[in-house]
Amino acid sequence: MRYSAWQVIRQGLTGNRGWAPVWRDPAPRPAYDVVIVGGGGHGLATAYYLAKNHGITNVAVLEKGYLGGGNVGRNTTIVRANYLLPGNSEFYSHSLKLWEGLEEELNFNVMHSQRGVINIFHSDAQRDAAARRGNAMLAQGDDAILLDRDGVRAMLPYLDFDQARFPIHGGLYHPRGGTARHDAVAWGFARGADRLGVDLIQNCEVTGISVEGGQVRGVETTRGAIRAGKVGLAAAGRSSQVAAMAGLRLPIESHVLQAFVTEGLKPVVDHVVTFGMGHFYISQSDKGGLVFGGDLDFYASYAARGNLPMAEHVMEAGVALMPMLARARVLRSWGGIMDMTPDGSPIIDRTPVGGLFLNAGWCYGGFKAVPGSGWSFAHLIATGAPHGPAARYRLDRFARGDLIDEEGRGSQHNLH
């Protein structure tokens, strides 16, 4: 069933009883060409592009819970392509281009809203770093504008320009950056993949990966064994455990990142705003909630919840940057589990096991990567060769020292 305004009216006139299921609920078959482990954004996008770009439709996506139940349903929905370093620069640029056509591609309104991302800087040194980043973005073919203090004031008059502990010197404005409705991205890719013949299997936890003679043969699941010629792992948050089933150890430590939303409010924050000194970022959802977050809780964790010290720090940063925020009320907080790598950048690569492919290590940048990651991972699985924009996301880059360290913090996993 094709979605459209006319369809909404037609169904509305007939009591909304005619809507087709958004996806099937198939039982797992004994064998597939490709099994994707993980029904989050990356897994679903991978399945979609395997079918769409490569004609590989005998594919199952195995999800231990519900589709989109991981970090794609638990993030602050920011979509941007404002990276500095080779590797990230071309990858996120490609991903953003895919976002720009995603609604029509998927026939599902993911509410991709290019309202602009503004990174506030607070010193001459930060301005120079922002300028270097902005120039790299322009060289990549993306957009960037350097705002001075007055430029920021014109766009964000509600910031604290007079009292703030860290003065506002300006901002790096990325007009094509923005937000999207996170659940809709998962659902849109799921529906698209399903319509192309991919089996989406929920409540199906992978409990083992069968490897014979260095070659993957399939997976064991709570719903029985499934044979597969190729297996793609896209289980961020649990990457280490899933990879361990194939005997692999990963350069990943899991950390929790909190986020917060306020009660619904009439439009007041029209962009995505980040505060460099305070590790704070904020945007307003279409429903009216102010969605914001900060840094990791900084200790290894698999509990999808945070603790007070970082929650308070995030609130303090918010109040310091936007005094009006003090009277808004936090409605809900949540935490997602991040695959943190030693350089803060992800991995899309083959593994030492034949036919086993890895998509992991998204740190807290995974949401905006969803289409690009799916596209590149599908390419790798289908062709066996790395896809251009993701060609630097190699598993052995740490051993080689070929790092993509945007923050310049070094090999400590939680500092990125």
Place this chain on the structure above:
Amino acid sequence: MRVAGYGRVDRGAALSFRFDGRPLRGFAGDTLASALLANGVRLVGRSFKCHRPRGLLAAGSEEPNGLVSVAGVPNLRATMVELAEGLEAQAQNAWPALGLDLMAVNDLFAPFLGAGFYYKAFMGPGRTWERVYEPLIRRAAGLGRLGRAPDETWRETAYAHCDLLVIGAGPAGLMAALTAGRAGRDVILAEEDAAAGGRLLAEDEEVDGRPGADWALAVARDLAAMPNVRVMMRTAVTGAYDGGTYAALERAAPGHAGPRETFWRIVAPRAVLAAGALERPIAFADNDRPGIMLAGAARAYLHRWGAVAGPRVAVFANNGGAARTARDMARAGVEVTGVFDAREGAHVVGSRGRQGLRAVTVEAGGRRHAVPADCLAVSGGWSPNVHLACHLGARPVWDDRLAAFLPPQDGVPGMVPAGAAAGVFSTAGCLASGVDAAVAALGVDALELPRAEDGAYEIAPLWHVPGKRRAWLDFQNDVTVKDVQGAAAENYRSVEHMKRYTTQGMAPDQGKSSNLLALAVLAEATGRSIPETGTTTFRPPYVPVPVGAMGAGGRGRRFAPERLSPANDAIAGRGAPTVEAGLWHRPSYFPAPGEGWEAACAREAAMVRNAVGVADVSTLGKIDVQGPVAGAFLDFVYANGISTLKAGRARYGIMLREDGHVMDDGTVARLGDDHFLLTTTTAAAGPVMRHLEFVHQCLRPEMDLRMVSVSDQWAQFAVAGPRARAVLGAVLEGGLPDPFPFMACGAVSVGGVAGRLFRISFSGELGYEIAVPARYGTALYAALLAAAEAEGGGPYGMEAMNVLRIEKGFLTHAEIDGRVTAHDLGLGRMVAEKDCIGRVAAGRPALTDPARPRLVGVRTVAAGDEMTAGALLFAKGNRPTAPNIAGHVSSVGWSTVSGRMIGLGFLKHGPERLGEVVRLVDRLRGVWTDVEITAPCFYDTEGGRMRG
């Protein structure tokens, strides 16, 4: 309508207030909600999507409909706003007025605004979503207005510690607190409400032979009088966290002089969860009409505030609440027009009335009839308040008999549920449960129980009455039974999918009174039981918390500490604008009258090159390391050798991270055989200290040494320039030590104060740094300046310091940005052949590739050309696209000695390209310049001036 002889409001203390501009009167002890009801106001708000008229549903913080703005603060629950003289409350989400809301036209389009309609329309083409549809949706969505003016409300954060935290001061919580308090334990009793008693305030019941509310008041007074018990009223416990830590939000009483709100972190190894239970409605057609409210709320308004929603009340319930409500209303002289008990087959199937209820339609025995009513009291049963018990991730447990979820066992370590929160619904049961919980939590002796009612709770589950018209579940987000059924039909069968697709439970009330109904409807629609369907996740906070309360520490300049040099007073007296360096404020430049920063910077740099300048470098990190093996230890943490340094000498050192990149640089001075003093950059002082302790305690614990940060203990000043000797000679007792060659260090005396002198230079000139204990910083700085000015010199700031160091190719964190190696900086030869932190990893193949961007100097080819830091470098003739990026410029400055802009930067194969002209491109700022690649030193390349 107010009922004579009922309620605990103070009828002698009348208060005036306004609702939507309308002047009204209430009494002390009223909430805004009770006062509105007493004034006959039933319409209090509009729903989110369809702008349906709405009235009060509940009497507590779970209220979904009565959201108002007070003094610019949106979304306050009218049920939680204590009435005060002159209170002005505004209704929300209605235009132009609450009574005539033109947006209610949305309701006509409701068939097209079903769950998730926006996912299926408004797609493209191009950017029409952002430009057309999204602004419309954003304007329509949202509830109150935030207002962009700063919020000046006084709020604080605070800590508290206790043996036992009792959450809720109803019968169970009061007994738990009393049991623990009498046993001498430290107790905090936190109650969200302004009065103790819980349901005892809302029911007509006796405890120990007197009215329950009186009993509760007396117990609360007894508790407050105990020195080991702290009673915190108006304090909602909002979250349970690890390690027995709880968050709580305390509101000030109206007129209270202290902070309006305080965010508490309460550390309590044991807690009793006595948070009561929340009543839920039954969904039926048009069940959202103002006047339809929860039966328990109707009784609360009657008993606590003497208010009812109208003269005629009907009752609809699936449990004993039906009879109790009818009894209480009748006793109060309110006309009860019908009692419909679902257990006996009577169902309310519809309602009538425009902006308030006039009649309900009832179906009983196969017949339908209308029953007049201004108020319908509804009860679908009670749900224990399991929220906090589930904050650490445990799932609640379904109980078939109660038709409700119970708190999980050990969901929060140390927490014991009690009373209605544990599924105990009789007053006698709650009192006993409170005592038992305290005994279980602390092992103290039980108390004797007061006498109270002990009726059974009997319920026949009924979640929704089937019908064709819309039956509301989530009043705030306008989610109906049909929406949930539709979601299930579209295969959004997981409870999380249903929630996210329909937005059930995502509004400000977080579905407190509606989630279980929606779950039941989903279970029915998908052929599963309720426990099979499962719940969504309970997450903090239990009630919304102002960002300004939790973040009270961030207001204004409090967000981070401000660090000032010990010479700050003397510097400030010179009128220097400051720049931020981490948490420090440092002088940027010292303008002469009428001088801008560029002129001042050039003058100061020239002054240092030609005469002498004094700069405050107190902010540098300083670490004192002592012990017989201190030298060997420093050999391990610095990339270059340190132990070979002789006492009385200093050396430049670089420290690597274990991953082979440069962490920091600075000088190491050997003050004695077993005594070293390290300096770090200002920003890295803390991290370097921590790193050194890590290396010592974790990797080399056998090494006999101690270290301490002395950054704050010493004031330190650079004296640089050809006339530096004269300045120091004038200040030091006995004159400048002689000989005191380049990189010497030693003890000196300044006016009787023991100080230290280092002959080091960050400017390339003859230079010294002199240190004295911090309390003498201002005096020494003044003395140095006086001496310098006598030599034609003066103070210089960060801007000039930056130019001077760029001219010499010295580094700051603009170059040491965490991504560079010693090899990149041209310091590869400093990395000694020894085991030291970072040496092995620095040898990884990609880190030693000659094609890596490496440190170079850049100077404009044409003297007048511009150059900017953050610009990219491209080989001449290459297009400025990402694959062609050859490097970048990290620092720039106007160099008087070079007569042009110069800078430092990083270029692929840099050291092999000296003399090459490349293209500098800063598209962001419109700068395109030809620059020449040079060695990273523009001035006195032999170093004769600083050694001289």
Place this chain on the structure above:
Amino acid sequence: MRIDCPLCGARDRREFHYLGAAVYLDRPGPAAGPEAWDAYLHQRENPAGRGRELWCHEAGCGAWLAVERDMTSHAVVSVRLAEAGA
């Protein structure tokens, strides 16, 4: 979260600095080879259960601590001074 410092007693998490897995105690020798160094610097067991890690009581006594903790429940199982060795 609270950590029981052997020198100071139970203190709030905000007094402590986290480094990472206690593997940081087992620094390879300079000649251990690239694989050992890759394992030390990057590869992590990353258990979804109990694990040992290094924390520093930075806003307290300054001691580095080897903490055994459950990564799923955040329960702290044991704390000892890192200088006492693994």
